[in-house]
Amino acid sequence: xxxxxxxxxxxxxxxxxxxxxxxxxxxxxxxxxxxxxxxxxxxxxxxxxxxxxxxxxxxxxxxxxxxxxxxxxxxxxxxxxxxxxxxxxxxxxxxxxxxxxxxxxxxxxxxxxxxxxxxxxxxxxxxxxxxxxxxxxxxxxxxxxxxxxxxxxxxxxxxxxxxxxxxxxxxxxxxxxxxxxxxxxxxxxxxxxxxxxxxxxxxxxxxxxx
Amino acid sequence: xxxxxxxxxxxxxxxxxxxxxxxxxxxxxxxxxxxxxxxxxxxxxxxxxxxxxxxxxxxxxxxxxxxxxxxxxxxxxxxxxxxxxxxxxxxxxxxxxxxxxxxxxxxxxxxxxxxxxxxxxxxxxxxxxxxxxxxxxxxxxxxxxxxxxxxxxxxxxxxxxxxxxxxxxxxxxxxxxxxxxxxxxxxxxxxxxxxxxxxxxxxxxxxxxxxxxxxxxxxxxxxxxxxxxxxxxxxxxxxxxxxxxxxxxxxxxxxxxxxxxxxxxxxxxxxxxxxxxxxxxxxxxxxxxxxxxxxxxx
Numbered sequence: 001x002x003x004x005x006x007x008x009x010x011x012x013x014x015x016x017x018x019x020x021x022x023x024x025x026x027x028x029x030x031x032x033x034x035x036x037x038x039x040x041x042x043x044x045x046x047x048x049x050x051x052x053x054x055x056x057x058x059x060x061x062x063x064x065x066x067x068x069x070x071x072x073x074x075x076x077x078x079x080x081x082x083x084x085x086x087x088x089x090x091x092x093x094x095x096x097x098x099x100x101x102x103x104x105x106x107x108x109x110x111x112x113x114x115x116x117x118x119x120x121x122x123x124x125x126x127x128x129x130x131x132x133x134x135x136x137x138x139x140x141x142x143x144x145x146x147x148x149x150x151x152x153x154x155x156x157x158x159x160x161x162x163x164x165x166x167x168x169x170x171x172x173x174x175x176x177x178x179x180x181x182x183x184x185x186x187x188x189x190x191x192x193x194x195x196x197x198x199x200x201x202x203x204x205x206x207x208x209x210x
Numbered sequence: 211x212x213x214x215x216x217x218x219x220x221x222x223x224x225x226x227x228x229x230x231x232x233x234x235x236x237x238x239x240x241x242x243x244x245x246x247x248x249x250x251x252x253x254x255x256x257x258x259x260x261x262x263x264x265x266x267x268x269x270x271x272x273x274x275x276x277x278x279x280x281x282x283x284x285x286x287x288x289x290x291x292x293x294x295x296x297x298x299x300x301x302x303x304x305x306x307x308x309x310x311x312x313x314x315x316x317x318x319x320x321x322x323x324x325x326x327x328x329x330x331x332x333x334x335x336x337x338x339x340x341x342x343x344x345x346x347x348x349x350x351x352x353x354x355x356x357x358x359x360x361x362x363x364x365x366x367x368x369x370x371x372x373x374x375x376x377x378x379x380x381x382x383x384x385x386x387x388x389x390x391x392x393x394x395x396x397x398x399x400x401x402x403x404x405x406x407x408x409x410x411x412x413x414x415x416x417x418x419x420x421x422x423x424x425x426x427x428x429x430x431x432x433x434x435x436x437x438x439x440x441x442x443x444x445x446x447x448x449x450x451x452x453x454x455x456x457x458x459x460x461x462x463x464x465x466x467x468x469x470x471x472x473x474x475x476x477x478x479x480x481x482x483x484x485x486x487x488x489x490x491x492x493x494x495x496x497x498x499x500x501x502x503x504x505x506x507x508x
Binding site for chain 2: 039044047048051055056059060063064073076077080081084085142145146147149150153167168169174189192193196197199200203
């Protein structure tokens with residue numbers, strides 16, 4: 001069983017430390033907004049910088065939300081296509097990340113409406129990170145935990161999975177998630193709590209039962 | 211700062227172990243071909259500079275459209291306003307019912323025929339046109355056009371000179387009657403009326419007159435000239451005699467009452483001589499001698 005190492009050497013929660021690596025840099029709004037405004041003025045290089053900053057997290061968000069690689073790639077291109085199209089109307093009134101994930105969320109909703117019942121069968125194999133410094137036992141336990149988490153994440157309802165992914169991949173706060181999904185903050189908080197509890201139970205599941 | 215905010219924003223809902231496990235499991239990257247496709251699209255759709263360069267097109271198009279609309283409205287408002295009463299007023303009783311009487315329909319047909327005939331005559335040259343002008347059918351057609359059913363002359367269709375002559379002829383009616391009563395004063399007016407009538411007759415070429423007062427007066431004068439029991443053959447000849455009668459009024463200034471007896475006729479002749487109308491007086495003397503051969507002139 002994995003012992004939860006919830007604190008890093010600095011005394012901060014470990015998840016927050018990792019979240020910093022995935023989420024945009026501290027107070028990125030001006031920079032992302034500036035890049036978008038530069039692209040609006042015709043600077044393609046600014047868009048490339050902006051794209052490199054958010055492409056992986058958005059891809060993972062869509063990949064785990066759709067649980068289908070081809071659909072995720074189609075939606076990924078659709079989202080960036082809308083961002084490119086909307087550059088003339090872009091106003092830096094909110095974080096670019098909020099804007100980006102709002103577009104992605106709406107594209108996913110539209111995809112569900114178009115297909116009524118999106119494929120629930122996952123064809124995504126988790127691409128895991130391995131820490132060579134860890135021992136074989138620990139590595140085996142963590143690998144098992146990742147599989148359990150992936151399985152549990154796929155079993156989550158779409159709304160709960162969406163909130164969890166927006167929090168983890170987009171680094172959005174409850175208010176921002178509420179803004180993206182159009183649902184009030186308490187509902188988002190409730191959905192996130194349910195999602196985290198289910199995933200935690202899946203991770204803490206005894207080895208012999210898995 | 212982000213960490214603290216995230217911790218505060220989630221209100222402790224997020225689980226660090228779950229987040230860390232998820233991070234370890236989620237390490238996918240965007241496929242390079244997908245990156246290339248998006249970036250290629252971003253470069254291709256970079257039309258912002260071009261868009262800015264043609265930003266003036268849309269307001270320009272709107273301004274042009276509005277200007278054209280205003281010009282059309284102003285142009286339409288400058289058109290002369292037709293009185294609705296004039297529009298609704300029928301030109302004739304038949305127009306009020308929307309039906310045309312047979313004579314009107316015939317008139318339109320004849321007018322069309324005349325236009326065709328004129329066009330054909332123009333093609334034949336002035337000589338053919340002049341010949342066709344005096345053909346009986348043409349003359350009759352023109353007469354029908356210039357005179358309506360009531361016998362009134364349609365002044366708008368008559369040539370201007372004929373109209374003037376007709377006015378003079380109408381105004382000469384009292385003068386003609388006066389000439390019968392007072393030969394000396396009416397002689398000049400009768401001559402003028404004669405000339406006017408001749409001019410009218412010449413201008414209208416064919417002047418078919420029905421029951422107009424002018425015709426009645428002409429008939430009366432013709433009867434007076436040719437005898438009370440003699441009816442005129444036709445009204446055209448009566449009209450033509452209008453000028454002759456007026457001219458005869460000059461040559462025979464003495465009325466019937468004066469011609470009843472040789473003495474009164476002679477008094478009339480002497481009155482003419484007193485007025486200096488010696489020619490008329492000599493003419494009257496000859497007529498007196500013809501009428502009363504037994505009467506011995508002084």
